Amino acid sequence: MKILVVDDFSTMRRIVKNLLRDLGFTNTQEADDGLTALPMLQNGDFDFLVTDWNMPGMTGLDLLKHVRADDKLKTLPVLMVTAEAKRDQIVAAAQAGVNGYVIKPFTAAVLKEKIDKIFERLEG
C-alpha cells in the first residue's frame, strides 16, 4: 500500500509517517501542499491520501476536490487530518467526498481506527 502524506509542517508529516509505519504501512511519500501533491498523485500509483487542510498554495479541501474531479483519482480514499473543527467545515469536507476526518491533536489509536474503518468500508 502506497500512501501520500500531505502537510505543510514537516513535524506533522513525520508524526503521521511514524504512526503509519507502526500500523504496518512503510511505503509512504510526502508533499508539503496540494500543489506539490496533485502531480505526485497523478503520476504515482498511490492507494491512499492523508492530507492536512490548512496549507499555503493549495489547501487540503481544494486538493480533495481536484482528486474527486480527476477520472484517474476519483476513487482514491482520502483521510483528512486537520485542526479545522467547525461543523460547517466538516460538512463541506464530507460533501467534497472525504472518507475520514481526524482532528488535531489526535492519538495513534484514533488514526488507526479511522484508517481501519476506511478500508473496511472499501472492502465491504
Next chain:
Amino acid sequence: MSELHLGSQSPSFQQEIKQLAEDLLQKIEGGDLGQVVGVVNSINEVRDRTLYDEIGKLTRALHEAIKGIATGDELSEATGMCQASDKLSYVIEMTDKAANKTMDLAEDAMPLNSENLSGAEELQKQWQKFLRKELKPEEFRDLTRKVDLYFTQTQANSKKISAQLSDILMAQDFQDLTGQVIQRVTKLVTEVEERLVDLVAMAGEVDRITGITHADPHLNETPQDVNKKIIAEGPQVDTSLDGVVGGQDGVDDLLSSLGF
C-alpha cells in the same frame, strides 16, 4: 498617551456655538443684517478652528502611533511590530527544532528497547527449556554465555535509553522560551489595539464636528455570502463556541449523522 485625551475641546466648542447661536437669534430679531453676518462668520471660525485643532491632534496621534508601532519606543518591554513577526518565526523555529529533536531521540531509543525485549524473550525460551531439563550440556554452556552477554547489552542499552529520555525532557525547554516570546507579542498586539481604538475615537471627533458619515463597508455583503465561505481557520482555541465540534467524538457524531 496623555496627548490623546479626547474631547477636551468639545465642551467649550459646544458652549461657544451655543452662545453664538443665541447671539445670532438676538441679532436677527434686532434686524441688523450686518451684525447677523458677523455672527455667522464667527460660528464658522469656531467650527474651522476646532476642526483644525482636532485634525491636528489626530495627525499627531497617528504619527506617534505609527512611530511607536514601528520602533517600539513607548511600548514598555515589547519591541516593535516589525520585530513581532521575526519573534513569531523564532517560535516556529524553536518548536520545530524541539519536535524533531524529541522524535530523533525517541526513534533512536525504540530499537534499543526492542533489542532488550527480544533478548529477554529469547533467553526465556532457553531458560524454560533448562527448567524442563531439556538442555544439553553444550546448550547450557551457550545459555550461560548468552545470559552474560544479555546483562552487558541490557545495561548499555538502558543507560543509553535513560540519557535519551532525559534529553527528551530537556528538549521541552522551548515551552518556557517560546511562551515568553508569545507573551511579548501578545502585549504588543494589545497596545497596538489600544492605540488604534484611540485613533478611531479621535477620527470620530472630527466626523462629529464636520458631520461626516461613513457607509458601512460590509453593508453589501449579505450574511449568506459570509456563511458560504468555507475556509481554513486553523485550530479553534475556544471549543465552546457555536458551530465548533467538541473533539473527535463531535466529528464522528456529525459524520455519522451525515451517513458516514
